[in-house]
Amino acid sequence: MAEAIGVDLATWQGWETGRRPLANVKAGALLNLRRRLLAMGADPHALHLLDSAMDADRIISATVRPENAAPHPLADWVHTRDTADMIVWALNGTVPLVLAHHSTPGRRGPVAKAPLLSASDRRLFFAQLRDTAESAVRAGDGGLLLHRQALYLCSYDRTPEAISWTGHALHTRRDLITVRGWTPHWATARSTAVALSRLGDPQPLLDFIDRAIADDDAAETANLNYWAYWLGSIQEPQPNDGFMRQGTINWEPVRLLRGLTAGLHQAPAYVDLYVHSLWALLTTHRWLPLADPKLTDKLHAHTCGLLDHNGISPRSRRELNAVHYVLRENRA
Numbered sequence: 001m002a003e004a005i006g007v008d009l010a011t012w013q014g015w016e017t018g019r020r021p022l023a024n025v026k027a028g029a030l031l032n033l034r035r036r037l038l039a040m041g042a043d044p045h046a047l048h049l050l051d052s053a054m055d056a057d058r059i060i061s062a063t064v065r066p067e068n069a070a071p072h073p074l075a076d077w078v079h080t081r082d083t084a085d086m087i088v089w090a091l092n093g094t095v096p097l098v099l100a101h102h103s104t105p106g107r108r109g110p111v112a113k114a115p116l117l118s119a120s121d122r123r124l125f126f127a128q129l130r131d132t133a134e135s136a137v138r139a140g141d142g143g144l145l146l147h148r149q150a151l152y153l154c155s156y157d158r159t160p161e162a163i164s165w166t167g168h169a170l171h172t173r174r175d176l177i178t179v180r181g182w183t184p185h186w187a188t189a190r191s192t193a194v195a196l197s198r199l200g201d202p203q204p205l206l207d208f209i210d211r212a213i214a215d216d217d218a219a220e221t222a223n224l225n226y227w228a229y230w231l232g233s234i235q236e237p238q239p240n241d242g243f244m245r246q247g248t249i250n251w252e253p254v255r256l257l258r259g260l261t262a263g264l265h266q267a268p269a270y271v272d273l274y275v276h277s278l279w280a281l282l283t284t285h286r287w288l289p290l291a292d293p294k295l296t297d298k299l300h301a302h303t304c305g306l307l308d309h310n311g312i313s314p315r316s317r318r319e320l321n322a323v324h325y326v327l328r329e330n331r332a
Contacts, residue, residue: 005036023054045098049082056086063128064121072132074153075146078238081230084153090115091122091156097266126157130165141184145240148188155195163199170196177208181216187226187241197269206313209276214315220280221247224256227277231259254291256281261299264306271306272316279319282326289330300327 002012014020022030034047058073066072085096093114117125133150136143151173154166174196176189183189193208213219222244228234228251229243260281264274278299282288289296303324306312312320 004040005033021054021057022050023057043102046102049086049096049098052080052082052086055079055083056090059083059087060090060117060125063132064125066128072146072150074132074149075136075143076239078145078229078241078243079149080232082232087153088156090117091125092116092158097262126154126162129154130162130169133169144185144188148191148241152191152195155198166195167199167201170199174204177204178211180211182212182218182222182245186212186219186222187244190223190226194270194273202269202272205270206272206315209272210315213276218245221245223277224280224284225251227260228252228256231256231263233259253281253285253288257288257292257299258295261295261302264299264302272313275306275312275316275319275323279323282323286326286330289327296327296330300324303327 002009005012011020015022025033034050038044038047055073059079062070062073082096082098085094085098088094089096093116095114129150133147133154136147136150139146151166151169154162154169157163157166170192173188173192176183176185177193179185179189189208189212193205196202197205213223225234225244225246229238233251233253233255234243257278260274260278264271264278267274289299303320307317307320307324
């Protein structure tokens with residue numbers, strides 16, 4: 001591989017073992033590496049994740065080994081699901097969805113099955129992240145993005161003490177969920193409700209949908225913009241949450257439909273948020289079912305299954321019926 005890429009053996013071994021972080025490579029050399037790997041048959045989707053992987057490395061390193069006076073990277077930009085998936089891969093070994101179906105070729109000698117942090121590093125990461133979240137609160141509005149993203153990642157720590165801390169921290173922000181419509185704290189309230197749902201408390205998310213999204217045009221737009229960015233339909237990196245209020249952003253509706261359809265299958269804890277978002281997307285873009293008939297058939301079958309289930313909220317049932325109608329009327 002070193003010969004094929006055009007680097008010395010020690011450099012290649014350093015990249016593979018992590019002794020030489022890929023993020024430290026010069027921009028031109030990194031671009032050349034990407035192109036060479038692509039020409040050699042590497043999966044384009046896996047190559048695309050290099051950016052998210054380097055972002056995850058930076059977030060983990062800055063949390064475990066913080067530098068004095070250096071801003072935390074979680075305060076610099078709004079991270080995406082790909083970046084969050086990479087971080088979670090290192091924290092609990094859960095393979096990112098985009099890589100879940102990739103076969104791993106056999107390797108000589110002992111090879112880790114995941115880029116999993118050691119138990120001590122995981123404990124340190126979450127302890128430092130909790131401190132970061134608390135200090136961000138004291139920074140006022142200037143710490144909103146850092147607090148929101150740090151607290152969201154804290155909810156992945158499943159130790160009893162951490163669950164207790166995270167639950168308490170989230171509940172102290174519960175008042176944000178009761179505010180109607182759009183506010184500067186809307187994204188924080190949304191992340192809080194989602195994290196509480198992951199911890200087994202679905203009611204705040206149901207309340208948030210009813211009070212802070214439904215029947216408010218600005219909040220409905222913000223919700224779809226958030227999803228579009230999170231799921232990769234908005235490609236441009238965003239420095240803060242302000243993009244959610246920018247009206248109609250140039251994102252790909254079909255790609256967003258695919259992401260929401262996949263999430264409806266894969267994230268049962270958030271089914272009500274996925275259902276409402278699908279309803280809003282298909283209400284706005286009624287032509288979407290015609291763009292991908294196979295996806296439409298898959299979504300149609302899944303909505304039928306959900307409608308036969310008694311575990312969804314009354315709002316979700318009404319919206320699923322509306323989604324079901326749009327799908328049925330616009331199937332190719």
